[in-house]
Amino acid sequence: MPDGSLLVQMLIGALLGLSVYLPLAAGQLSLATPGFMTVGGYVAALLSTRVAALGGAEPLYPLPWLLLELVLAAVIALALALVVGLPVLRLRGIYLAIATIALNEILRVLLLNSSWTGGAVGIFAIPQPFGDPLGYLAALLLLLLLAGAACQVLAGHPLGRAMAAVRDDELAASCSGVDSFRVKLLAFGASAVLAALTGVLAAHFFNTWNARQGSFDASITTLAFVVFGGSRLWLGPVLGGLVLTALPELLRPVGDLRLVVFGAVILLGPLLFPQGVVTPALLQRLPLPAGWRRRLLP
Amino acid sequence: MTAAPPLLQVQGLSVRYGSVLALDGLDLEVHAGELVALLGSNGAGKSTTLRAISRLVPASAGGLFWGGRPLLPLRTEQTVKLGISHCPEGRRVLARQTVAVNLELGAWLRHDRAGVNDDLERCYSLFPRLAERRRQLAGNLSGGEQQMLAIARSLMARPTLLLLDEPSLGLAPRLVEEVMGTLADLHRNGQTLLLVEQNAEAALAIADRGLVLEAGRVVLRGSAAELRQNSGLRASYLGG
Ligand SMILES: Nc1ncnc2c1ncn2[C@@H]1O[C@H](COP(=O)(O)OP(=O)(O)OP(=O)(O)O)[C@@H](O)[C@H]1O
Ligand SMILES: [Mg+2]
Numbered sequence: 001m002p003d004g005s006l007l008v009q010m011l012i013g014a015l016l017g018l019s020v021y022l023p024l025a026a027g028q029l030s031l032a033t034p035g036f037m038t039v040g041g042y043v044a045a046l047l048s049t050r051v052a053a054l055g056g057a058e059p060l061y062p063l064p065w066l067l068l069e070l071v072l073a074a075v076i077a078l079a080l081a082l083v084v085g086l087p088v089l090r091l092r093g094i095y096l097a098i099a100t101i102a103l104n105e106i107l108r109v110l111l112l113n114s115s116w117t118g119g120a121v122g123i124f125a126i127p128q129p130f131g132d133p134l135g136y137l138a139a140l141l142l143l144l145l146l147a148g149a150a151c152q153v154l155a156g157h158p159l160g161r162a163m164a165a166v167r168d169d170e171l172a173a174s175c176s177g178v179d180s181f182r183v184k185l186l187a188f189g190a191s192a193v194l195a196a197l198t199g200v201l202a203a204h205f206f207n208t209w210n211a212r213q214g215s216f217d218a219s220i221t222t223l224a225f226v227v228f229g230g231s232r233l234w235l236g237p238v239l240g241g242l243v244l245t246a247l248p249e250l251l252r253p254v255g256d257l258r259l260v261v262f263g264a265v266i267l268l269g270p271l272l273f274p275q276g277v278v279t280p281a282l283l284q285r286l287p288l289p290a291g292w293r294r295r296l297l298p
Numbered sequence: 299m300t301a302a303p304p305l306l307q308v309q310g311l312s313v314r315y316g317s318v319l320a321l322d323g324l325d326l327e328v329h330a331g332e333l334v335a336l337l338g339s340n341g342a343g344k345s346t347t348l349r350a351i352s353r354l355v356p357a358s359a360g361g362l363f364w365g366g367r368p369l370l371p372l373r374t375e376q377t378v379k380l381g382i383s384h385c386p387e388g389r390r391v392l393a394r395q396t397v398a399v400n401l402e403l404g405a406w407l408r409h410d411r412a413g414v415n416d417d418l419e420r421c422y423s424l425f426p427r428l429a430e431r432r433r434q435l436a437g438n439l440s441g442g443e444q445q446m447l448a449i450a451r452s453l454m455a456r457p458t459l460l461l462l463d464e465p466s467l468g469l470a471p472r473l474v475e476e477v478m479g480t481l482a483d484l485h486r487n488g489q490t491l492l493l494v495e496q497n498a499e500a501a502l503a504i505a506d507r508g509l510v511l512e513a514g515r516v517v518l519r520g521s522a523a524e525l526r527q528n529s530g531l532r533a534s535y536l537g538g
Contacts, residue, residue: 177407
């Protein structure tokens, strides 16, 4: 039976999966989801530990200040996304992937070498806004529901259609009058904001935060959420994030074999399910009420 | 010629792809209501001309004007807003979306829902095959049906000028006739068209005027009737 803390981590995985999914839905590969999460986490860690007036010393960190952290993290992540996205998203191709790897590295080096952010050891004793994992569960679930609902609305909205058109054929989208640059920038900005919000909650939950959260490994892991779950429908990366976060823990009983099994899932997943597990074809086959199917399919 | 200024004016337009000069000082005017055919063999620069007009490729020299207004500083989506709709070479339909979603995409910039619905019905009556397949994925349509979808999608923008890149490519003769017949109907109803074709015979049968490109330069221009009679063109494009 997974304990509360594993469930919290699974929800974090699902949110990060959605953050990778959003730009992909517009045909853009961003590897900066862990980078933006790191930024969000540092906003939370720095504000709650360095600004005494915010009540970090109280038994429970006040929720209004948690909200302030969320807003600030979103604004900073959005600004960073604009700095990276404005120059590269006018171009067609994989430039965003390259630029986001660079962003991750710059962030990591800056954070590791600044004493202000605790250098290599990072920041400890981040105060707790919730008394137990249940509070985090509720907060993350709320965020996931909001993000999922937004993705669901997007799927049937002209903007979501435009994103899919840019993904499938950017030239055809432009010839139809879609401003592909703006569409890509919006998707990338939303991805950054979602990752940063997740980072704020994650930093409080883990109680400690450092620059390793944004490593290249983390980029690949979050990408695996989407590769495994599928990138056609928003449910895919949610499932991928939940399952691939839980799997290593659930496999603990098999000891060292667990990494082998985990590796096999990541390797075999794309072979057996080249489009990911959750695809429009799967939803067609599942015995869902017709109304659900219509709503879930774009 | 008419006294009204041309809708589209292309002046000395050149386009380079690296060291390849694909278009070398093209002059071209399209007036409202005209159907102009742009002819030429493979690699002549026909698609490049359309791509330059809809700002998909940068121009290396020359000017482009829309009712006197310079087009060169604009991006593709802004040319669509002005009323230029480019139906690109190779159909480019969204294979994983339905016919209806593809058509809706064509109306992306429009906010007059009622007008869009009218135009949807107009497209379905122009191309009844699309009406029967509106819920099908575009990728499952035949090549000819995809071409019709591509044309219909461009019409959904309600363009002032429709740029068509080889709509007859890969179609059976009967289907070529059907598509050309539809274009002639559109033209009769006042639609302005710039039609790129290798199939000179089919294009000149419905066009008012034509130009023949070779290696990026205009080698021949005239009324469709003149071009149909031209011996050089007959030898190289109309099968003698
Ligand atoms: N993206 C590109 N990069 C380099 N060269 C290009 C590119 N696109 C076209 N060309 C070259 O420019 C010239 C004109 O090409 P264009 O596509 O305009 O010809 P076309 O008249 O449309 O031919 P077709 O009838 O075969 O479609 C050709 O020599 C072609 O090889
Ligand atoms: Mg061509």
